[in-house]
Amino acid sequence: xxxxxxxxxxxxxxxxxxxxxxxxxxxxxxxxxxxxxxxxxxxxxxxxxxxxxxxxxxxxxxxxxxxxxxxxxxxxxxxxxxxxxxxxxxxxxxxxxxxxxxxxxxxxxxxxxxxxxxxxxxxxxxxxxxxxxxxxxxxxxxxxxxxxxxxxxxxxxxxxxxxxxxxxxxxxxxxxxxxxxxxxxxxxxxxxxxxxxxxxxxxxxxxxxxxxxxxxxxxxxxxxxxxxxxxxxxxxxxxxxxxxxxxxxxxxxxxxxxxxxxxxxxxxxxxxxxxxxxxxxxxxxxxxxxxxxxxxxxxxxxxxxxxxxxxxxxxxxxxxxxxxxxxxxxxxxxxxxxxxxxxxxxxxxxxxxxx
Amino acid sequence: xxxxxxxxxxxxxxxxxxxxxxxxxxxxxxxxxxxxxxxxxxxxxxxxxxxxxxxxxxxxxxxxxxxxxxxxxxxxxxxxxxxxxxxxxxxxxxxxxxxxxxxxxxxxxxxxxxxxxxxxxxxxxxxxxxxxxxxxxxxxxxxxxxxxxxxxxxxxxxxxxxxxxxxxxxxxxxxxxxxxxxxxxxxxxxxxxxxxxxxxxxxxxxxxxxxxxxxxxxxxxxxxxxxxxxxxxxxxxxxxxxxxxxxxxxxxxxxxxxxxxxxxxxxxxxxxxxxxxxxxxxxxxxxxxxxxxxxxxxxxxxxxxxxxxxxxxxxxxxxxxxxxxxxxxxxxxxxxxxxxxxxxxxxxxxxxxxx
DNA sequence: GAGCTGGACTAATGCGTATTAGTAATCATT
DNA sequence: AATGATTACTAATACGCATTAGTCCAGCTC
Numbered sequence: 001x002x003x004x005x006x007x008x009x010x011x012x013x014x015x016x017x018x019x020x021x022x023x024x025x026x027x028x029x030x031x032x033x034x035x036x037x038x039x040x041x042x043x044x045x046x047x048x049x050x051x052x053x054x055x056x057x058x059x060x061x062x063x064x065x066x067x068x069x070x071x072x073x074x075x076x077x078x079x080x081x082x083x084x085x086x087x088x089x090x091x092x093x094x095x096x097x098x099x100x101x102x103x104x105x106x107x108x109x110x111x112x113x114x115x116x117x118x119x120x121x122x123x124x125x126x127x128x129x130x131x132x133x134x135x136x137x138x139x140x141x142x143x144x145x146x147x148x149x150x151x152x153x154x155x156x157x158x159x160x161x162x163x164x165x166x167x168x169x170x171x172x173x174x175x176x177x178x179x180x181x182x183x184x185x186x187x188x189x190x191x192x193x194x195x196x197x198x199x200x201x202x203x204x205x206x207x208x209x210x211x212x213x214x215x216x217x218x219x220x221x222x223x224x225x226x227x228x229x230x231x232x233x234x235x236x237x238x239x240x241x242x243x244x245x246x247x248x249x250x251x252x253x254x255x256x257x258x259x260x261x262x263x264x265x266x267x268x269x270x271x272x273x274x275x276x277x278x279x280x281x282x283x284x285x286x287x288x289x290x291x292x293x294x295x296x297x298x299x300x301x302x303x304x305x306x307x308x309x310x311x312x313x314x315x316x317x318x319x320x321x322x323x324x325x326x327x328x329x330x331x332x333x334x335x336x337x338x339x340x341x342x343x344x345x346x347x348x349x350x351x352x353x354x355x
Numbered sequence: 356x357x358x359x360x361x362x363x364x365x366x367x368x369x370x371x372x373x374x375x376x377x378x379x380x381x382x383x384x385x386x387x388x389x390x391x392x393x394x395x396x397x398x399x400x401x402x403x404x405x406x407x408x409x410x411x412x413x414x415x416x417x418x419x420x421x422x423x424x425x426x427x428x429x430x431x432x433x434x435x436x437x438x439x440x441x442x443x444x445x446x447x448x449x450x451x452x453x454x455x456x457x458x459x460x461x462x463x464x465x466x467x468x469x470x471x472x473x474x475x476x477x478x479x480x481x482x483x484x485x486x487x488x489x490x491x492x493x494x495x496x497x498x499x500x501x502x503x504x505x506x507x508x509x510x511x512x513x514x515x516x517x518x519x520x521x522x523x524x525x526x527x528x529x530x531x532x533x534x535x536x537x538x539x540x541x542x543x544x545x546x547x548x549x550x551x552x553x554x555x556x557x558x559x560x561x562x563x564x565x566x567x568x569x570x571x572x573x574x575x576x577x578x579x580x581x582x583x584x585x586x587x588x589x590x591x592x593x594x595x596x597x598x599x600x601x602x603x604x605x606x607x608x609x610x611x612x613x614x615x616x617x618x619x620x621x622x623x624x625x626x627x628x629x630x631x632x633x634x635x636x637x638x639x640x641x642x643x644x645x646x647x648x649x650x651x652x653x654x655x656x657x658x659x660x661x662x663x664x665x666x667x668x669x670x671x672x673x674x675x676x677x678x679x680x681x682x683x684x685x686x687x688x689x690x691x692x693x694x695x696x697x698x699x700x701x702x703x704x705x706x707x708x709x710x
Numbered sequence: 711g712a713g714c715t716g717g718a719c720t721a722a723t724g725c726g727t728a729t730t731a732g733t734a735a736t737c738a739t740t
Numbered sequence: 741a742a743t744g745a746t747t748a749c750t751a752a753t754a755c756g757c758a759t760t761a762g763t764c765c766a767g768c769t770c
Contacts, residue, residue, distance in 0.1 A: 004488075004508065004509070004510050004670065006484055008755090008756055008757085009756070009757065010756080018719080018720085019719075019720045019721080020720090020756090020757080021719080021720060021721080021722095021758085021759085022718090022719065022720075023757095024756095024757065024758055024759085025719095025758090025759095027757090027758095028757095028758070028759095030758090030759095034717095034718080034719080035716085035717055035718055035719080036718070036719070037717085037718065037719090040718080040719085052481045052484065052507040052509070053481075053484070054481050054482055054483070054484030054485055055485070055756085055757075056417070056485070056755090056756050056757070057413075057422060057424070057485045058412070058413040058414070058415075058416040058417040058422050058755085058756080058757095059413070059417050059725090059755075059756035059757045059758090060413075060756080060757065060758085061413045062411070062413040062414050062417055062725050062726065062727090062755090062756080062757075063724075063725045063726095063756085063757055063758055063759085064725075064758080065757075065758065067485070068465065068482075069461070069485075077450065077454070088443075095462065095464055098462075098464035098465070099464045099465070099467045102465045103464065103465060104461055104462065104463050104464055104465045104482065104485075105461065105462040105464055106424065106459055106460065106461050106462075107450065107453075107459065107460040107461075107462065108459050109450050109453040109454045109458065109459055109460055110423060110453070110454070110457045110458060110459045112454045121409070124409065124410070125409060125410045125412055125415075126409045126412070127412050127423070127459065129411065129412060129413065130412050130413060130416075130422065130424070130459075148407075152361055152409075363725090363726055363727085364726065364727065365726080373749080373750085374749075374750045374751080375726085375727085375750090376728085376729085376749080376750060376751080376752095377748090377749065377750075379726095379727065379728055379729085380728090380749095382727090382728095383727095383728070383729095385728090385729095389747095389748080389749080390746085390747055390748055390749080391747095391748065391749075392747085392748065392749090395748080395749085410726085410727080411725090411726050411727070413725090413726080413727095414725075414726035414727040414728090414755090415726080415727060415728080416727095416755095417725090417726080417727070417754095417755050417756065417757090418726090418727060418728055418729080418754065418755040418756095419727090419728080419755085420755085
């Protein structure tokens with residue numbers, strides 16, 4: 001244990017023949033203001049180098065100071081096995097900005113229990129307060145913990161959520177993005193657009209649907225063929241009905257439904273995008289998958305970057321606890337968007353391949 | 356910002372009409388041993404509930420010496436852009452074990468300068484010190500910094516390197532692995548095996564070559580056709596010579612050379628593996644690439660896991676600073692290994708595709 | 711030569727906790 | 741009635757740091 005004893009300010013003070021106070025002054029940059037001579041300052045810095053001194057995080061945060069640590073907490077494991085994990089890009093962004101701002105990152109792994117779930121207060125201890133502040137991300141919510149954290153006045157920022165009052169957040173504008181998808185389809189000539197989703201659940205889903213509906217009616221006189229299904233229920237008959245009723249484009253809520261739609265399309269003999277344009281609103285982390293479909297994507301890297309900046313601003317008192325940062329969504333490419341051409345085609349293979 | 360100060364043990368003590376010491380005893384479970392009456396304990400617990408008490412980690416670790424933080428340091432950014440980044444699997448393993456051992460992870464981002472390189476002592480201060488210990492990984496070495504760190508007596512573990520005396524490391528057994536490759540080829544019937552590498556450089560390369568040579572001679576009477584080249588220099592003529600001299604299998608040092616060999620093979624008209632078995636010794640992070648070649652792979656996840664365990668053991672004083680942990684390599688699959696059949700084939704496409 | 715000013719520091723304190731060394735009261739033993 | 745043991749606590753301290761309130765001394769003024 002004593003083998004790894006770390007030098008303290010007192011050790012430095014001893015070596016440099018000054019008091020611990022003076023050392024602290026030099027470290028916190030208040031030396032000039034107080035009036036410590038240049039010689040003494042150099043002597044102290046030399047001693048620090050010699051002993052390899054680093055401030056003790058615990059002690060620092062104990063008495064209220066900053067320690068340059070930014071926490072990252074998710075309610076799921078941070079590095080799940082799959083390489084194209086959804087969180088990866090967020091972390092890339094977070095790390096980038098941390099580098100730029102000279103902060104270090106703490107990944108709270110200790111909050112995970114044997115059951116795989118993560119809970120801030122699992123052990124009855126809030127480990128988070130070791131860091132200056134925390135960025136929280138994750139699909140699973142744990143509202144009671146978030147509320148408690150907020151009540152404690154602990155500084156943190158949410159990524160992707162906007163539903164907790166009094167907590168700054170960084171998110172993407174789903175309403176606008178869904179509207180932009182409508183614009184894109186309408187400007188290509190589509191008038192009858194279907195909307196395919198699972199039964200409603202999360203707020204992003206609600207926002208996307210809202211954005212879709214609003215823009216549809218704003219663009220006027222457009223038929224909407226809306227359907228909420230579970231993937232397994234998506235039978236080809238639905239698609240056949242949609243095509244028969246003149247639908248030329250379908251907006252699809254998520255990736256899983258794309259797969260279902262793809263197979264239905266090849267059943268029914270509909271060529272995408274020749275006979276049916278398709279846009280996906282939530283592509284998840286499937287960016288790397290070969291088949292290219294037009295889809296919105298959450299600017300995960302950018303959200304990660306912003307979250308760090310927002311947290312720092314919060315710590316600096318530059319923004320209030322109700323700060324909202326909304327980053328535009330990345331709009332879909334034209335892979336599966338074409339001008340409408342009604343009717344069924346003869347040869348229409350699957351874009352995703354067999355299975 | 357109506358931030359309420361978090362209750363401390365003293366607040367509880369006041370409410371429960373006892374001393375702070377008693378509260379601490381109850382919390383740490385030493386109450387029984389010391390002999391605090393049941394009534395008093397209940398009174399204290401009630402007070403804790405009432406005030407919503409949570410222990411302060413900082414204060415705890417302040418007097419305990421440890422803070423439960425394990426540092427991770429690389430000389431490159433931890434989360435580079437590509438999702439199949441080489442570090443990812445190490446991190447997955449590190450996180451897994453951190454979860455199991457209840458430790459948190461610190462990613463040192465602040466050590467990166469504007470030029471993109473990372474240096475522990477960049478700021479003149481050893482930030483690493485804020486963690487209980489550090490796991491260092493990375494291809495680029497920065498020997499002087501590592502040496503200095505060691506000289507300071509700072510506890511850390513190296514992944515993938517074994518060349519710094521007095522520092523525990525976790526690595527994979529390249530000598531044995533290269534030998535196993537020879538075994539595998541010989542047992543399939545190969546007698547004349549080529550070895551293709553770039554000019555020697557790193558110690559892993561040396562170990563692999565050594566393992567190859569030793570096992571080759573141990574297996575007796577086997578011709579080795581060895582060649583060290585830069586990728587650009589790998590002309591088809593070399594392969595033609597090798598085939599002409601009866602070589603039926605080639606052991607290739609790394610992924611880049613595989614690409615070169617692949618195109619040479621299709622130039623020369625050699626079918627892999629029908630006419631030439633190929634095994635790659637260092638597949639890097641290309642696991643996700645479509646084409647399947649027989650190759651060794653570094654058990655990155657497992658190395659990550661072990662490194663955390665080793666660091667903890669080091670901190671506990673259970674192992675010495677010269678501890679070596681060697682994990683077996685993952686042996687190649689049979690994708691490009693076949694029984695030898697001499698001669699050139701007519702139709703032999705590229706396994707990697709055009710380019 | 712008493713009082714003042716400013717430069718260059720230091721002693722003392724508190725943050726929240728765990729631990730060590732007590733204390734004070736009751737009870738049991740001889 | 742004195743001694744010892746047990747019960748149920750508490751006072752004091754240390755951890756490493758930042759901060760507040762000084763101290764000490766040289767140089768200057770009137």
